[in-house]
Amino acid sequence: MTSRLERIAQQRLEKLERIRARGINPYPHRYKRTHSTKQAVVLLEQKEEGSTQAEEVTVAGRIIARRLMGKSAFVDIHDSSGKIQLLFQDINKFTEDQIQLFNDLDIGDIIGTSGKLIRTKSDEPTVWVGDFTLLAKSLKPLPEKWHGLSDVNMRYRQRYLDIISNPEVKKTFRVRSQIIAAIRQFLNQQGFLEVETPIMQPSAGGALARPFITHHHSLERDFYLRIALELHLKRLVIGGFDRVYELGRIFRNEGISTKHNPEFTMLESYQTYADYGDVMSMLEEMVSGTTKQLKGSYKVKFGDSTIDFEPPWSRLELRQAIKKYSGIDFNEHPDTDSLRAEMQKLKLEIDPAKDRGRLIDELISTFVEPNLSQPTFLVDYPVDMSPLAKTKPADKSLVERFEAFAGGMEIANAFTELNDPLEQRQRFLWQQKKRQVENDVETIDEDFLTALEYGMPPTGGLGVGIDRLVMLLTNQQSIREVILFPQLKEKE
Secondary structure (H helix, E strand, C coil), X not given: CCCHXXXXXXXXXXXXXXXXXXXXXXXXXXXXXXXCHHHXXXXXXXXXXXXXXXXXXXXXEEEEXXXXXXXXXXXXXXXXXXXXXXXXXXXXXXCHHHHHHHHCCCCCCXXXXXXXXXXXXXXXXXXXXXXXXXXXXXXXXXXXXXXXXXXXXXXXXXXXXXXXXXXXXXXXXXXXXXXXXXXXXXXXXXXXXXXXXXXXXXXXCCCCCCCCEEEECCCCEEEEECCCCHHHXXXXXXXXXXXXXXXXXXXXXXXXXXXXXXXXXXXEEEEECCCHHHHHHHHHHHHHHHHHHHHCCXXXXXXXXXXXXXXXXXXXXXXXXXXXXXXXXXXXXXXXXXXXXXXXXXXXXXXXCCCHHHHHXXXXXXXXXXXXXCCEEXXXXXXXXXXXXXXXXXXXXXXXXXXXXXXXXXXEEEEEECCCHHHHHHHHHHHHHHHHHCCCCXXXXXXXXXXXXXXXXXXXXXXXXXXXXXXXXXXXXXXXXXXXXXXCCCCC
């Protein structure tokens, strides 16, 4: 027994065959439209105001609704700019070929049409159709009755249907594009140069993360999909670019959650003769300015709370924050075993392979992060958490590093960058030894160390998780809502 959807698909195939049999190409190469649907509506408003005499338009879009009213019919079409209504006044007055074509149209088909702009009695902007043509026959029905695609799994797997069916989804990704454009504009105005660095890299460096590994057959060697942008951008700083940034994809072979996707977008910037305090000020200005530009206010709704991005943001020492929210002072536990034992008293399940730095990171994510709804900087991290950051002059156990949080999520990470090549080598060797104990891949980027030996000026570096920032500014609780094609588990 065939299903309802199979019967509909078969009916549409039969319509397609009829259309072709009448000598009509159901998938023409091009169509010259004069206006988008939004432009057509604006033109009608201008005509009504007397500022233009234009009234003929040619528009195109996907059919999303049909209503027969006696001998006439109303059809709604959507394009990327919006919606407009079409009026087929007295269908019997069209040619026989046009009548047959109209009868073979379905919701989901893409059509082009020419006609006069009018406003109906119900005040609806409308094209009074004089001529129309089929531009693409849809062989599958859209989600039921244009009520939207609600199956979350299907929405992510078939994002094209999600965009067709749910206008808010399209809006989210338009805002995402605007956020990225605003960030680019800010950095360009600040004198930063946008660059592109390799995605496939011979060393997995710049962050503590498990990489994806691939093999280049011609070169007969393995490469890693980059886990950070950092080391190549620092090479450019060494080469003489004072301010550089990259907006690019990062790949980490780790968990998937509402806040994590294996492939995500990162902004990294580096500015010479600056420290983490300078970077902190720049981040405040960039995020608050972007928010104000997009929203008209520093305040945004996120879940049940309102986040205020107006500077200055709160600042908390990491040690004090962890002590406040967990009761643990990591300075009293200078070794891994001691800290692990203290954390176990809180009934936490602790991975025995984790070192002290990763245990402190777990304290942050478990106890501190959920409490940081308003924009907050956590500052001054232990050196064993930050192998690429410069130590504080007054306390060599800490580095000049901050992480920025909002909405209970980390959105940025920044250092005063370590530029001592000898100390950097020792940090890398220590890191490599640690990762080998944890059975993780870790390689030392010797070329970066060589570059560092030529001298890198004092530098402040910044990394911003673009996807999480978009989540905050579009009020989305899952990272999958702001990534067009998120990775998902295979269907069972």
